[in-house]
Amino acid sequence: MIPAVAAIGLRHPHLPGLAAEPAGAPLCAPWVEVHSENFLCAGGPRLAMLDAVAARYPLSCHGVGLSLGSAEGLSREHLARLKTLFSRVKPALISEHLSWSVTGGIYLNDLLPLPYTEETLGVVSRNVDAAQQAFGARILVENPSAYLNFPASTMSEVAFLRRLVKNTGCGLLLDVNNVYVSATNNAFAARAYLEDFPGEAVGEIHLAGHSVVPEDGGTVLVDTHSTHVCGEVWAHYESVIARVGPRPTLIEWDLEIPALEVLLAEAARAQAVMDARAAIRVA
Amino acid sequence: MSPETLPDLQQRFRATVLGNDDAPLSGLVQTSGGSLPARIDVYRNTVQSSLVDVLATAFPVVQRVVGEVYFAGLARRFIVGAPPRLPQLSTYGADFAAYIGAGDIHKQLPYLADVARLEWARGAAYFAADAPLLDPATLGLLAPEDMERKVFSLHPAARLIRSSFPIYRIWQVNQPDVTDVPAVDMSVGEDALISRPRYHVVTRAIARADAAFVAAIAAGGTLASAAAQALEIDETFDLQAALTQHFVNGTFAR
Numbered sequence: 234m235i236p237a238v239a240a241i242g243l244r245h246p247h248l249p250g251l252a253a254e255p256a257g258a259p260l261c262a263p264w265v266e267v268h269s270e271n272f273l274c275a276g277g278p279r280l281a282m283l284d285a286v287a288a289r290y291p292l293s294c295h296g297v298g299l300s301l302g303s304a305e306g307l308s309r310e311h312l313a314r315l316k317t318l319f320s321r322v323k324p325a326l327i328s329e330h331l332s333w334s335v336t337g338g339i340y341l342n343d344l345l346p347l348p349y350t351e352e353t354l355g356v357v358s359r360n361v362d363a364a365q366q367a368f369g370a371r372i373l374v375e376n377p378s379a380y381l382n383f384p385a386s387t388m389s390e391v392a393f394l395r396r397l398v399k400n401t402g403c404g405l406l407l408d409v410n411n412v413y414v415s416a417t418n419n420a421f422a423a424r425a426y427l428e429d430f431p432g433e434a435v436g437e438i439h440l441a442g443h444s445v446v447p448e449d450g451g452t453v454l455v456d457t458h459s460t461h462v463c464g465e466v467w468a469h470y471e472s473v474i475a476r477v478g479p480r481p482t483l484i485e486w487d488l489e490i491p492a493l494e495v496l497l498a499e500a501a502r503a504q505a506v507m508d509a510r511a512a513i514r515v516a
Numbered sequence: 517m518s519p520e521t522l523p524d525l526q527q528r529f530r531a532t533v534l535g536n537d538d539a540p541l542s543g544l545v546q547t548s549g550g551s552l553p554a555r556i557d558v559y560r561n562t563v564q565s566s567l568v569d570v571l572a573t574a575f576p577v578v579q580r581v582v583g584e585v586y587f588a589g590l591a592r593r594f595i596v597g598a599p600p601r602l603p604q605l606s607t608y609g610a611d612f613a614a615y616i617g618a619g620d621i622h623k624q625l626p627y628l629a630d631v632a633r634l635e636w637a638r639g640a641a642y643f644a645a646d647a648p649l650l651d652p653a654t655l656g657l658l659a660p661e662d663m664e665r666k667v668f669s670l671h672p673a674a675r676l677i678r679s680s681f682p683i684y685r686i687w688q689v690n691q692p693d694v695t696d697v698p699a700v701d702m703s704v705g706e707d708a709l710i711s712r713p714r715y716h717v718v719t720r721a722i723a724r725a726d727a728a729f730v731a732a733i734a735a736g737g738t739l740a741s742a743a744a745q746a747l748e749i750d751e752t753f754d755l756q757a758a759l760t761q762h763f764v765n766g767t768f769a770r
Contacts, residue, residue, distance in 0.1 A: 273604035276646035278715035298603020304522035336526035340600040343562045380555040381545045420548035448554040
């Protein structure tokens with residue numbers, strides 16, 4: 234079980250350090266999350282380090298390659314590889330994205346957007362069912378960051394996710410930065426989105442930094458995970474915690490990865506938000 | 517029941533992000549303010565440049581030899597023609613050496629494909645299956661005639677790269693810490709052996725006779741027959757000395 238406290242995404246630069254911690258040493262974070270696809274290898278040092286970390290830390294496995302939105306369905310081989318990894322490291326949480334990356338058997342290394350239609354809902358529901366059946370576990374599905382949208386969409390992202398939860402029994406991973414990025418890029422209100430989000434289904438929250446990139450006449454926010462969480466996202470996070478209560482919260486930082494202390498300080502800030510909320514409840 | 521549109525949309529999206537033309541997505545995507553071509557470019561750029569980064573990480577010496585700009589172009593052409601089929605990107609790039617060998621760059625830098633083969637072997641060694649190393653102490657218990665008939669198996673991480681270029685030397689002088697690259701005598705061929713004793717990937721040049729020995733072992737030959745092949749190439753081949761190095765470097769599995 235992943236506790237409702239703040240933690241960090243564990244990336245390659247910090248893996249050796251955590252893996253080498255002595256057995257009795259205090260944990261540097263209450264739990265950690267890794268990208269599942271980085272550990273789908275036959276053996277070697279990386280997998281051995283994950284074994285060492287998983288032996289001490291509650292682990293969340295966050296997938297980036299299952300492609301829950303693929304019209305052609307999920308790769309059975311990929312499901313089997315993931316299941317082998319999960320049997321080995323026994324994650325307390327498994328999550329993936331409301332996006333797609335595979336078509337015609339080709340893997341496009343990105344979390345690509347989906348039109349929110351009845352047809353897509355059917356596809357994603359079938360795929361989430363297949364994943365949950367293969368893993369023998371409930372998964373969390375994360376809202377994506379988007380740079381464009383589809384005229385064919387017939388429902389909002391939140392309405393889509395709510396129905397997905399109803400169809401499959403999956404949980405949701407609320408990425409507050411993704412909401413902010415998508416809202417800014419696609420001109421909708423992040424606050425209204427977050428107030429409408431089904432709080433009871435949220436099993437985890439992600440926080441990350443984005444880049445502000447100029448485009449002709451304006452800017453686009455790109456979900457780079459390359460910097461600190463911005464002030465607006467912290468403010469939205471506070472509102473979410475105030476509404477839904479504490480949730481396992483993760484700091485993601487994937488490019489220009491800083492020292493472990495910087496990541497831990499960012500997690501401590503998220504923890505302070507949850508602690509302040511708890512203090513208000515007690516008072 | 518309305519007809520399925522998602523498979524077609526996803527094929528069009530794929531054509532768009534792997535190509536340079538936004539036309540396949542025309543009318544299917546929109547922005548609410550902002551430039552649509554710029555937004556499509558965010559996806560195109562993420563897909564292509566993230567895969568260029570994957571190849572640059574797997575082939576740092578190839579990148580250093582041809583330079584960052586040329587490498588990015590070379591990698592992009594490879595990616596567009598042969599995008600990944602598996603989401604675990606540690607497996608992406610297995611065909612990059614063959615692509616280099618078949619391309620224009622091969623005429624100018626005929627050793628580059630072998631450099632890529634060497635670098636791919638190093639990556640493959642890093643991710644290869646675990647297996648206990650052959651313990652030389654167990655061999656001391658064998659009678660001499662059994663020893664001759666002994667068949668060793670290569671460790672799953674072990675890879676032999678044979679080249680008509682000084683492939684180890686080229687790789688070695690293009691490591692990040694080498695700033696003053698010396699002249700390399702390109703007339704001498706070299707064989708490199710990659711292995712992973714414990715959890716550290718080792719790359720070393722081995723003698724031609726030793727390479728013939730390892731190749732014979734890899735092909736399932738007995739110790740005696742492999743040694744005979746090595747001696748054919750070099751009558752001074754020292755089996756004991758070679759075996760000692762192979763045991764230290766984890767060439768063989770138990």
